[in-house]
Amino acid sequence: MELRQLKYFLKAKELLNFTEAANSLNISQSTLSQQIKQLEDELQISLFNRIGKRITLTEAGALFSGFALQSISKANEGFQLLKDLNNLNTGKIAIGVTYALRDILTQTVIEFNTKYPEIEFEIVFGTSKELIEKLNHFELDVILTFEEIITENHFKYQALFTSPMTLVTATESALKNKKSISLKDISKLSLALPAKGYSTTQFISDAFAKSKLHPKVAIEINDIPTLLELVKSGNWYTILTQTTIKNEKGISCIPIEGKNMTRTAMIISIKEVYEKKAVKVFLDILKSLL
Amino acid sequence: MELRQLKYFLKAKELLNFTEAANSLNISQSTLSQQIKQLEDELQISLFNRIGKRITLTEAGALFSGFALQSISKANEGFQLLKDLNNLNTGKIAIGVTYALRDILTQTVIEFNTKYPEIEFEIVFGTSKELIEKLNHFELDVILTFEEIITENHFKYQALFTSPMTLVTATESALKNKKSISLKDISKLSLALPAKGYSTTQFISDAFAKSKLHPKVAIEINDIPTLLELVKSGNWYTILTQTTIKNEKGISCIPIEGKNMTRTAMIISIKEVYEKKAVKVFLDILKSLL
DNA sequence: AGCATCAATCGATAAAACCGATTTGTAAAA
DNA sequence: TTTTACAAATCGGTTTTATCGATTGATGCT
Numbered sequence: 237m238e239l240r241q242l243k244y245f246l247k248a249k250e251l252l253n254f255t256e257a258a259n260s261l262n263i264s265q266s267t268l269s270q271q272i273k274q275l276e277d278e279l280q281i282s283l284f285n286r287i288g289k290r291i292t293l294t295e296a297g298a299l300f301s302g303f304a305l306q307s308i309s310k311a312n313e314g315f316q317l318l319k320d321l322n323n324l325n326t327g328k329i330a331i332g333v334t335y336a337l338r339d340i341l342t343q344t345v346i347e348f349n350t351k352y353p354e355i356e357f358e359i360v361f362g363t364s365k366e367l368i369e370k371l372n373h374f375e376l377d378v379i380l381t382f383e384e385i386i387t388e389n390h391f392k393y394q395a396l397f398t399s400p401m402t403l404v405t406a407t408e409s410a411l412k413n414k415k416s417i418s419l420k421d422i423s424k425l426s427l428a429l430p431a432k433g434y435s436t437t438q439f440i441s442d443a444f445a446k447s448k449l450h451p452k453v454a455i456e457i458n459d460i461p462t463l464l465e466l467v468k469s470g471n472w473y474t475i476l477t478q479t480t481i482k483n484e485k486g487i488s489c490i491p492i493e494g495k496n497m498t499r500t501a502m503i504i505s506i507k508e509v510y511e512k513k514a515v516k517v518f519l520d521i522l523k524s525l526l
Numbered sequence: 527m528e529l530r531q532l533k534y535f536l537k538a539k540e541l542l543n544f545t546e547a548a549n550s551l552n553i554s555q556s557t558l559s560q561q562i563k564q565l566e567d568e569l570q571i572s573l574f575n576r577i578g579k580r581i582t583l584t585e586a587g588a589l590f591s592g593f594a595l596q597s598i599s600k601a602n603e604g605f606q607l608l609k610d611l612n613n614l615n616t617g618k619i620a621i622g623v624t625y626a627l628r629d630i631l632t633q634t635v636i637e638f639n640t641k642y643p644e645i646e647f648e649i650v651f652g653t654s655k656e657l658i659e660k661l662n663h664f665e666l667d668v669i670l671t672f673e674e675i676i677t678e679n680h681f682k683y684q685a686l687f688t689s690p691m692t693l694v695t696a697t698e699s700a701l702k703n704k705k706s707i708s709l710k711d712i713s714k715l716s717l718a719l720p721a722k723g724y725s726t727t728q729f730i731s732d733a734f735a736k737s738k739l740h741p742k743v744a745i746e747i748n749d750i751p752t753l754l755e756l757v758k759s760g761n762w763y764t765i766l767t768q769t770t771i772k773n774e775k776g777i778s779c780i781p782i783e784g785k786n787m788t789r790t791a792m793i794i795s796i797k798e799v800y801e802k803k804a805v806k807v808f809l810d811i812l813k814s815l816l
Numbered sequence: 817a818g819c820a821t822c823a824a825t826c827g828a829t830a831a832a833a834c835c836g837a838t839t840t841g842t843a844a845a846a
Numbered sequence: 847t848t849t850t851a852c853a854a855a856t857c858g859g860t861t862t863t864a865t866c867g868a869t870t871g872a873t874g875c876t
Contacts, residue, residue: 237601237605238528238529238530239527239528239529240528240864242601253822254822254823254824255821255823263864263866264865264866264867265822265824266823266824266826266865266866266867266868267864267865267866268823269823269824269825270824270825270864270865271864271865273824279605279608280608280612281612286824287873288822288823288872288873288874289821289823289872289873290822290823290873290874291822291823295611296611299604299607299608299611300604300607300608302604303600303601303603303604303605303800304600304601304604306596306600307597307598307600307604308597310594310596310597310600311527311532311593311594311597313593314590314593314594314597315527315569317589317590317593318569318570318571318586318589318590319570321586321589322570530833543853544853544854544855545852545853545854553833553834553835554834554835554836555853555854555855556834556835556836556837556854556855557834557835559854559855559856560833560834560855560856561834563855564832576854576855579842579843579851579852579853579854580853580854581854
């Protein structure tokens with residue numbers, strides 16, 4: 237059992253196709269086939285079912301894959317630690333972020349980059365659900381999102397700031413002079429909301445359910461800039477945290493009445509995983525900008 | 527970076543001597559030297575300082591070794607899981623135990639072995655300190671001991687039963703008719719106690735300190751059967767949990783007065799590590815015997 | 817039936833892990 | 847200081863194995 241074989245196995249598991257996996261790994265199909273077989277021989281159990289010309293993962297393969305991933309990850313974390321030890325002249329930060337936190341992220345990336353121009357970024361926008369999935373697969377170092385209802389034990393949470401939930405309107409709206417608005421009043425309006433999966437949408441539907449109200453949802457959409465365009469048209473309203481529309485023109489926001497109508501921005505990372513020095517510095521800059 | 531190299535590295539780290547490490551690994555010193563060098567080249571950092579003819583671990587080596595161990599352990603845990611998946615016809619249980627729990631261990635091992643004769647045992651008697659050290663190095667699957675003052679976050683603790691602290695005397699002792707005894711009275715007696723490192727000794731000295739008393743410790747000894755022989759002579763007394771001397775002949779015990787004069791037997795294992803099926807079954811049998 | 821696809825297998829090659837012998841460098845002993 | 851002993855590094859050669867391309871065999875699709 238070698239790390240090489242574990243890598244091969246995981247790629248084959250991911251694609252469930254030896255030929256494609258071999259291409260992806262830049263080895264021949266024959267090599268991959270042999271190495272998987274060798275691993276199976278050593279483990280004395282099949283990792284894949286060969287059903288005709290297609291393969292599926294066995295129960296053993298499914299159970300084993302978690303450990304294989306952990307084994308590789310630990311080795312990589314060790315490697316990463318050594319790189320960091322030298323300096324911040326190399327490396328990559330992978331950050332997941334919800335659209336609402338775009339502004340603070342952008343500021344931080346710009347400032348970080350002037351100080352450490354060699355560090356690469358991978359920035360992934362997505363729903364909380366998608367980001368947490370990626371975090372769990374070690375595809376992201378850290379994510380920035382709002383607090384979740386369910387907290388997971390192996391995550392580390394750091395609160396950043398709170399932001400009120402607001403009704404977002406076109407600037408020239410009938411409601412433009414209101415200082416605040418109730419959920420009941422909102423339930424009379426035609427709404428365009430972020431798609432399910434966005435934590436904001438979950439939060440809103442929970443809030444309405446608690447008040448035994450039903451929002452009029454005319455549009456669900458999974459792209460926030462487009463959502464804002466729709467709102468600017470004046471035909472619909474939406475509900476977002478105030479932070480989301482900071483620096484946006486042509487729209488205004490009205491705080492929603494009621495306690496607990498605020499959300500807390502969070503940094504989420506995996507507890508037991510070594511935190512890259514570059515990530516630490518990045519987060520320090522982020523916090524200093526608040 | 528391959529698991530093979532990580533294993534070589536860890537053995538070299540352990541022995542801090544390439545020649546001995548190579549022997550222990552059944553490879554030549556030249557191979558070990560080359561493989562370590564190759565690993566260092568890949569990691570672009572030295573893992574060992576070569577000071578003359580002797581080697582020491584660098585800071586990088588020390589930091590990296592934890593990840594190397596984790597990487598290997600995760601791979602091994604995956605392997606173990608697959609073995610367990612098949613059956614309980616193979617495998618090994620490594621148990622650490624303090625002498626006090628010898629009786630319950632023995633019963634469990636006997637019963638387990640009649641059901642699963644293929645499973646091997648490695649049984650290590652030692653002080654709590656020694657056992658916890660071994661548990662942390664993945665040399666033991668589980669340990670049986672009394673509760674510690676300090677609990678560690680990455681351990682899982684399962685309470686088994688409580689046992690009173692007792693003064694142990696030769697059966698034909700001047701104290702034989704006493705139903706209980708105070709710490710103050712004990713402080714007048716000549717004691718033989720288990721060596722430092724035994725959790726019982728720690729517990730006793732704490733108890734005396736709280737009562738501002740000083741025990742008369744005539745003998746410290748790191749072997750419990752011998753300790754009991756000394757007590758049987760009638761020249762000394764000792765303090766042990768009642769469980770420890772269950773089924774021992776020629777000695778009697780007198781409960782010690784005062785609250786908190788009991789200890790709780792514990793199963794301790796590492797939280798995040800996969801628990802072997804055989805270990806689970808073993809512990810189930812152990813609990814059923816209580 | 818014929819074709820396309822994919823994993824397994826075969827034989828050959830290139831890479832690498834490995835070994836024994838030797839060298840180099842240091843520390844301890846004389 | 848010189849000698850001796852020891853331990854890691856290096857060298858050249860051998861063995862092992864990872865890899866490849868080509869082929870085979872089995873399956874699903876048209």
